[in-house]
Amino acid sequence: MIHASKRAMGIEYAIRDVVLPARELEKKGIKLIKLNIGDPVKFDFDAPEHMKKAYCEAIMEGHNYYGDSEGDKELREAIAERERKKNGIDITADDVQVTAAVTEALQFLFGALIDGGEEILIPGPSYPPYVGLVKFYGGVPKAYRTIEEEGWQPDVDDMRKKITEKTRAIAIINPNNPTGALYEKKTLKEIIDLAGEYELPVISDEIYDLMTYEGKHVSPSSLTKDVPVIGMNGLSKIYFATGWRLGYMYFVDPENKLAEVREAIGKLARIRLCPNTPAQKAAIAGLRGSMDYLEEYMAKLKERRDYIYKRLNEMPGISTQKPEGAFYIFPKIEEGPWKSDKEFVLDVLHNAHVLFVHGSGFGEGGEGHFRSIFLAPVEVLEKAMDNLEKFMKERLK
Numbered sequence: 001m002i003h004a005s006k007r008a009m010g011i012e013y014a015i016r017d018v019v020l021p022a023r024e025l026e027k028k029g030i031k032l033i034k035l036n037i038g039d040p041v042k043f044d045f046d047a048p049e050h051m052k053k054a055y056c057e058a059i060m061e062g063h064n065y066y067g068d069s070e071g072d073k074e075l076r077e078a079i080a081e082r083e084r085k086k087n088g089i090d091i092t093a094d095d096v097q098v099t100a101a102v103t104e105a106l107q108f109l110f111g112a113l114i115d116g117g118e119e120i121l122i123p124g125p126s127y128p129p130y131v132g133l134v135k136f137y138g139g140v141p142k143a144y145r146t147i148e149e150e151g152w153q154p155d156v157d158d159m160r161k162k163i164t165e166k167t168r169a170i171a172i173i174n175p176n177n178p179t180g181a182l183y184e185k186k187t188l189k190e191i192i193d194l195a196g197e198y199e200l201p202v203i204s205d206e207i208y209d210l211m212t213y214e215g216k217h218v219s220p221s222s223l224t225k226d227v228p229v230i231g232m233n234g235l236s237k238i239y240f241a242t243g244w245r246l247g248y249m250y251f252v253d254p255e256n257k258l259a260e261v262r263e264a265i266g267k268l269a270r271i272r273l274c275p276n277t278p279a280q281k282a283a284i285a286g287l288r289g290s291m292d293y294l295e296e297y298m299a300k301l302k303e304r305r306d307y308i309y310k311r312l313n314e315m316p317g318i319s320t321q322k323p324e325g326a327f328y329i330f331p332k333i334e335e336g337p338w339k340s341d342k343e344f345v346l347d348v349l350h351n352a353h354v355l356f357v358h359g360s361g362f363g364e365g366g367e368g369h370f371r372s373i374f375l376a377p378v379e380v381l382e383k384a385m386d387n388l389e390k391f392m393k394e395r396l397k
């Protein structure tokens with residue numbers, strides 16, 4: 001047998017792991033309601049027409065070559081303009097690196113920050129690649145607490161306790177996956193102050209930044225004076241183009257503390273050649289074009305959020321916080337016969353035919369919970385909630 005690397009074999013991705021038992025059921029002809037994967041394009045959302053047209057035109061006009069490793073200049077200018085306007089920051093195209101979506105930005109970042117044994121502070125619970133990628137590069141993901149009763153806001157005191165001499169960065173995901181939390185400005189300021197005290201950069205995953213309900217997203221990049229902030233965003237969520245695999249990272253670094261990290265990221269970008277060329281043309285159209293579509297899409301999402309939030313809280317044995325952003329809800333399993341949240345999710349899958357993701361798959365702080373998406377239309381959510389309610393009533397008899 002030819003052995004694979006332990007590094008690669010150790011990778012876990014809970015969101016897709018539950019797909020295997022689900023497939024077995026589907027093979028038997030059982031119809032499932034899948035509320036596990038956060039892909040809006042699999043539901044009634046799609047990339048705007050002007051972006052699709054620009055993508056097709058780019059291909060037909062012959063933009064099918066290798067581009068610059070840092071990304072198309074015009075696109076980087078459009079990104080810098082967007083971030084300048086949204087966050088009131090002073091950046092140019094040179095402060096932007098275009099990537100194969102936020103996932104590649106994370107690979108670049110952890111690749112550039114970790115030699116072996118360094119620690120990255122991540123929210124607990126957290127989007128799984130933060131755990132998987134930090135480990136893959138030889139680092140240690142260290143979860144800081146987020147406080148469920150306070151809408152899953154980060155616990156900055158706990159964050160402070162988790163800092164050691166090995167800490168290399170503080171990562172925040174806001175709006176958050178899996179909890180749907182939208183971080184308060186006050187908390188973000190505290191995080192920036194803490195990062196400043198320990199001379200750490202803040203990694204800010206802003207992929208859901210315009211997907212908020214009652215509140216508005218605040219980026220730590222808009223609050224920093226000297227602390228380096230690396231912001232990340234892309235086409236997957238707010239432009240509804242998950243499959244195009246395009247995103248970016250931008251650097252706000254008033255005191256040039258990230259010079260070496262940026263040089264390393266440039267090297268990593270060059271050995272992977274370049275981001276998708278025609279998709280970058282479509283991204284320019286997206287960034288410079290109208291975002292009116294977002295209003296209708298957010299209205300749909302809000303209706304679905306309100307519905308699932310109400311139903312879950314009315315159900316026996318389950319309670320939940322209200323998501324303030326993104327399209328995830330992270331309820332708590334208050335009571336029942338299950339030994340773990342994974343056992344709960346598999347029991348629901350086999351008997352209520354609804355597929356969720358177990359909370360422990362999102363690392364520390366996720367235990368005893370499960371994640372549902374609310375991208376599906378209300379009729380579909382209604383059926384899923386009816387099935388779940390019936391199931392809970394039976395199990396809690």
Ligand code: PLP
Nearest residue numbers: 038101102103127177234236247
């Ligand atoms: N970051 C967060 C917080 C996410 O939830 C996701 C996808 O669900 C990603 C990054 C991945 O984004 P991309 O499609 O840009 O790689």
